[in-house]
Amino acid sequence: MGQHLIHWVWLNSVPGIGARRASQLLEYFECPENIWNARKEELSRLPFLTRKTIENLMDKKIRDESEKHLERIYNHKIKVITIKDDLYPCYLKSIYDAPPLLFVKGQVEKDEKTIAIVGSRRATSYGLDMAERIGYELSKLGVTVVSGMARGIDSRAHSGSLKAGGRTLAVLGCGLDTVYPPENKPLMQRIEESGAVISEYLPGVKPVAQNFPARNRIISGISLGVVIIEANEKSGSLITADFALEQGREVFAVPGNITSSNSKGTNKLIREGAKIVTDIDDILEEIKVHRSSNNKEHRLVVKKPQFDGLDSDERIIAEQLSIEPTHIDLLAEKSKINIQEMNAILIMMELRGIVEQLPGKIFKLKE
Amino acid sequence: MLSKIKSCGLVGIDGYIVEVETDISSGIPAFEIVGLGDTAVRESKERVRAAIKNTGLEFPVRRITINLAPANQRKEGSAFDLSIALGILTATEQVNNPALDKYLFIGELSLDGEVKPVNGILPMAICALNAGIENIVLPIANADEAAVVRGLNVLPIRNISEIINHLNGEKPIDRYYIDIEGIFSSNINHELDFADVKGQANVKRALEVAASGAHNCIMVGSPGSGKTMVAKRLPSILPSMTFEEALEVTKIHSIAGILPQKTSLITNRPFRSPHHTISDISLIGGGKYPRPGEISLAHYGVLFLDEVPEFSKDALEVLRQPLEDGVVTISRVNASLSYPAKAMLVLAANPCKCGNFLDNTKQCTCTPKQVQQYLGKLSGPLLDRIDIHIEVASVKYKELESDKEEEKSALIRERVNKARKIQLDRYKGLKIFSNSQLQPAMINKFCRLDDKGKELLRSAFDRLGLSARAHNRILKVARTIADMEESGEIKLAHLAEAIQYRSLDRRFWNG
Ligand SMILES: Nc1ncnc2c1ncn2[C@@H]1O[C@H](COP(=O)(O)OP(=O)(O)O)[C@@H](O)[C@H]1O
Numbered sequence: 001m002g003q004h005l006i007h008w009v010w011l012n013s014v015p016g017i018g019a020r021r022a023s024q025l026l027e028y029f030e031c032p033e034n035i036w037n038a039r040k041e042e043l044s045r046l047p048f049l050t051r052k053t054i055e056n057l058m059d060k061k062i063r064d065e066s067e068k069h070l071e072r073i074y075n076h077k078i079k080v081i082t083i084k085d086d087l088y089p090c091y092l093k094s095i096y097d098a099p100p101l102l103f104v105k106g107q108v109e110k111d112e113k114t115i116a117i118v119g120s121r122r123a124t125s126y127g128l129d130m131a132e133r134i135g136y137e138l139s140k141l142g143v144t145v146v147s148g149m150a151r152g153i154d155s156r157a158h159s160g161s162l163k164a165g166g167r168t169l170a171v172l173g174c175g176l177d178t179v180y181p182p183e184n185k186p187l188m189q190r191i192e193e194s195g196a197v198i199s200e201y202l203p204g205v206k207p208v209a210q211n212f213p214a215r216n217r218i219i220s221g222i223s224l225g226v227v228i229i230e231a232n233e234k235s236g237s238l239i240t241a242d243f244a245l246e247q248g249r250e251v252f253a254v255p256g257n258i259t260s261s262n263s264k265g266t267n268k269l270i271r272e273g274a275k276i277v278t279d280i281d282d283i284l285e286e287i288k289v290h291r292s293s294n295n296k297e298h299r300l301v302v303k304k305p306q307f308d309g310l311d312s313d314e315r316i317i318a319e320q321l322s323i324e325p326t327h328i329d330l331l332a333e334k335s336k337i338n339i340q341e342m343n344a345i346l347i348m349m350e351l352r353g354i355v356e357q358l359p360g361k362i363f364k365l366k367e
Numbered sequence: 368m369l370s371k372i373k374s375c376g377l378v379g380i381d382g383y384i385v386e387v388e389t390d391i392s393s394g395i396p397a398f399e400i401v402g403l404g405d406t407a408v409r410e411s412k413e414r415v416r417a418a419i420k421n422t423g424l425e426f427p428v429r430r431i432t433i434n435l436a437p438a439n440q441r442k443e444g445s446a447f448d449l450s451i452a453l454g455i456l457t458a459t460e461q462v463n464n465p466a467l468d469k470y471l472f473i474g475e476l477s478l479d480g481e482v483k484p485v486n487g488i489l490p491m492a493i494c495a496l497n498a499g500i501e502n503i504v505l506p507i508a509n510a511d512e513a514a515v516v517r518g519l520n521v522l523p524i525r526n527i528s529e530i531i532n533h534l535n536g537e538k539p540i541d542r543y544y545i546d547i548e549g550i551f552s553s554n555i556n557h558e559l560d561f562a563d564v565k566g567q568a569n570v571k572r573a574l575e576v577a578a579s580g581a582h583n584c585i586m587v588g589s590p591g592s593g594k595t596m597v598a599k600r601l602p603s604i605l606p607s608m609t610f611e612e613a614l615e616v617t618k619i620h621s622i623a624g625i626l627p628q629k630t631s632l633i634t635n636r637p638f639r640s641p642h643h644t645i646s647d648i649s650l651i652g653g654g655k656y657p658r659p660g661e662i663s664l665a666h667y668g669v670l671f672l673d674e675v676p677e678f679s680k681d682a683l684e685v686l687r688q689p690l691e692d693g694v695v696t697i698s699r700v701n702a703s704l705s706y707p708a709k710a711m712l713v714l715a716a717n718p719c720k721c722g723n724f725l726d727n728t729k730q731c732t733c734t735p736k737q738v739q740q741y742l743g744k745l746s747g748p749l750l751d752r753i754d755i756h757i758e759v760a761s762v763k764y765k766e767l768e769s770d771k772e773e774e775k776s777a778l779i780r781e782r783v784n785k786a787r788k789i790q791l792d793r794y795k796g797l798k799i800f801s802n803s804q805l806q807p808a809m810i811n812k813f814c815r816l817d818d819k820g821k822e823l824l825r826s827a828f829d830r831l832g833l834s835a836r837a838h839n840r841i842l843k844v845a846r847t848i849a850d851m852e853e854s855g856e857i858k859l860a861h862l863a864e865a866i867q868y869r870s871l872d873r874r875f876w877n878g
């Protein structure tokens with residue numbers, strides 16, 4: 001770090017120099033220090049630089065700022081990994097606009113089996129459930145789960161992975177000094193501890209909208225494949241799917257209810273050839289991860305409820321809930337139990353950890 | 368000459384006798400009213416003068432002094448017009464009747480001598496009866512209201528001539544009668560019935576529990592899920608009003624001047640639904656000329672605050688004390704007055720700013736933080752008075768179209784009456800009437816749990832993340848559910864159901 005790093009940070013901060021330009025410059029000059037020292041005439045000969053960008057490269061003020069960037073990086077205990085470092089994730093390195101610098105909190109690994117899980121920020125309980133399960137199952141099998149730490153699907157995919165004690169990577173669209181969304185502070189902490197939070201942005205960069213598509217290319221780029229759960233027609237997750245295809249990654253989609261706007265995007269992907277996920281094996285097959293042969297149960301299909309220790313009313317309720325989460329009125333109607341008893345029974349079942357209550361008096365089976 | 372005529376004024380919801388003393392003496396012609404009258408009382412002079420002249424009677428061109436006694440009590444309104452006119456007519460011997468002190472006169476005069484209706488007739492009539500007065504003379508439009516008071520001769524008039532002819536023995540006025548029992552029993556009908564509400568078994572059950580124990584409640588649900596619809600039907604399942612309750616409610620509405628024409632008695636429990644832009648004064652009462660507020664107009668009925676997060680914090684704050692005490696006290700410069708305010712409080716709220724948080728068919732566009740903040744605004748004093756939380760989901764189209772018979776309000780009300788009766792018997796002599804009024808010390812006595820019950824409650828607190836304020840509310844509601852089943856002790860199922868009615872205390876609502 002130190003002297004060497006300041007040139008990298010400088011390069012990353014020059015307006016007009018994105019991932020693509022940076023890699024072209026590095027190809028020509030070999031290291032940022034040479035770019036720093038390059039004379040204007042030399043730069044002018046390069047066809048991919050505009051006059052404005054060259055001015056920025058020579059700009060003293062921008063150069064002076066680099067010290068401050070570096071200080072912020074140290075203060076926030078952020079690690080910097082350059083594309084020339086050995087540790088730089090190999091899949092990400094292979095994309096054509098790989099970020100020259102990665103800012104990291106936690107540990108990255110050069111070569112690991114990674115699957116991204118992305119989807120709607122406003123997911124249904126079904127979507128959230130699937131995110132958590134797929135995150136959990138993949139982690140149990142040693143796959144690293146990548147996502148964007150956004151609300152909804154992303155957050156649940158991370159927490160599913162954490163529950164399984166697995167590694168998970170969060171790729172942010174802002175500097176690592178910002179927690180976004182703010183309520184994810186505890187989640188971010190846990191991701192740092194058991195994986196890494198990654199960004200190509202310097203500390204101080206706010207989570208502005210235009211950062212997110214660029215962030216999505218890293219999510220897909222760092223992964224072997226992308227699983228999409230619940231995306232409406234205009235979802236950012238579809239952008240991630242497009243990147244994945246361009247980058248030659250597998251695209252998986254979890255089918256949804258055809259009446260839900262949240263499934264429009266995913267069902268469309270399936271129609272266009274994305275691989276449908278009805279079982280965790282659907283993903284494993286493509287990325288050449290094999291589970292031990294004696295463990296062949298279909299993990300994503302809800303297990304039949306354990307009826308041991310349930311009385312007959314409770315059993316009827318559990319059976320209905322094993323089909324889908326159900327509103328208390330419908331549950332009472334289907335099971336022919338009157339509403340006051342239903343209220344009492346459900347609380348008892350909830351306290352015993354058999355069912356879970358969701359906002360709106362909807363009940364579901366607890367796993 | 369000096370004359371004395373009786374009339375009636377109002378403080379709070381009660382009447383008091385006002386003696387109108389008229390002195391006519393020689394001297395420079397003048398017309399003076401003393402005795403703390405407001406503008407309307409002082410303007411009485413002009414109406415009385417014109418009314419007497421236009422009736423073809425003589426208005427004395429002498430020195431007239433009117434005193435409204437007791438002189439230290441502030442008086443307002445135009446209801447003294449009739450008595451002032453009669454005071455002058457008696458003092459000038461245009462009216463001669465030896466039994467005048469058995470009469471009480473109320474009414475506003477128009478310039479041509481017509482007698483026009485006034486507010487607050489019922490409390491005045493009750494006051495007249497209590498003061499031993501036999502006859503009450505009043506505007507014909509107010510007759511039905513006064514006739515509710517048994518033991519009083521109600522003499523309705525259209526204009527001054529009629530009462531003069533009556534008093535002078537020329538043409539007696541017929542006493543006005545109504546069939547009070549008939550009105551009381553036949554008028555108890557509710558146009559809005561729970562049978563109109565399709566499905567919503569859980570919401571109906573929760574409201575039945577609320578009605579059975581007079582518990583305040585809040586409904587949370589997306590727009591169009593039917594919150595307003597069911598709230599409006601709540602009065603129809605509350606116990607029928609007693610005659611005394613009906614009298615008190617009618618008094619308040621009479622004073623506020625919102626008693627419908629030709630109504631003698633309000634027999635249905637009131638339902639008041641003030642808009643969230645309402646002023647503090649309109650909500651709890653008061654003002655320069657004090658009037659009961661919405662909370663008193665809802666006395667013995669339902670005060671419904673729809674879209675309650677939209678109400679200002681101040682408005683919700685001023686409701687706190689009256690809700691606690693069941694009465695609004697208004698301090699005046701030289702007196703204080705009070706209006707009863709025993710209303711059941713029913714709140715309704717969207718689950719979040721966009722409204723769709725509980726709606727499975729629409730997208731909620733709020734962040735988790737915004738969802739928390741929306742109802743979080745309600746926490747504290749007001750939510751602390753709410754025993755029952757009800758989550759309302761929209762019923763499906765299929766259910767709306769179904770012609771399945773839903774239970775009628777009358778049937779539900781019968782059960783509610785039974786549960787209330789048990790409470791009335793149990794709390795005899797304790798000055799409370801329902802489980803919702805149980806004080807902490809009484810809760811220990813009347814809401815005992817056995818060991819299993821205690822264990823259940825403890826684990827509910829541990830596992831559901833209920834906040835501490837839920838504890839006593841759960842016990843009170845459990846007591847009500849036990850009463851609904853005529854069970855002396857609170858059984859596990861009663862307690863378990865009561866725990867269901869605290870959803871807003873749970874983690875997913877308050878973070
Ligand atoms: N359960 C129901 N049964 C019959 N009609 C209903 C029901 N729920 C809603 N509606 C209809 O929808 C309308 C809107 O309901 P409303 O009470 O105004 O909803 P909210 O107050 O929750 O916004 C009602 O006037 C009624 O016509």
Ligand SMILES: [Mg+2]
Nearest residue numbers: 591594595673
């Ligand atoms: Mg409404």
Ligand SMILES: [Zn+2]
Nearest residue numbers: 719721731733
């Ligand atoms: Zn919302």
